[in-house]
Ligand SMILES: [Zn+2]
C-alpha cells in the first residue's frame with residue numbers, strides 16, 4: 581500500500597495496486613507546475629483513492645493536472661482518453677519501493693542540470 585498527501589495534508593491518496601511506468605517528466609508544463617522535474621507513476625483510475633479538494637487544471641486539451649489549492653502541491657496527472665491516473669512519487673510518504681524506468685520529454689529539459697543516472701531517455 582502506498583499512501584501520500586499534499587504538503588498541507590488537505591489531500592490524501594492511496595493505492596494498493598502495483599504502480600506502472602514510473603518516470604521523470606522534464607516537459608515545460610511539469611517544469612512550470614512542479615518547479616522542475618515531476619516524478620510519477622500510474623495506476624488504474626479505480627485503484628487510486630483520493631480524498632480532499634483536488635483542483636483540476638486543463639493545461640491542454642489532452643490532459644488535466646490535479647493540485648492542492650491551499651498549499652500548491654502538484655499531485656495528479658490525468659489523460660482525458662486514458663483509464664489510468666498518475667500520482668506524484670514525491671508526495672508518497674516513506675519509501676516507495678519504486679525505481680524510475682525512464683526520463684520523458686527530455687527535449688524540453690532545463691539547461692541547468694544533466695541527466696546522468698543511466699536511465700533511458702525519451703525526447704518526447
Ligand atoms: Zn495541500
Ligand SMILES: [Zn+2]
Nearest residue numbers: 605606607610
Ligand atoms: Zn510533464
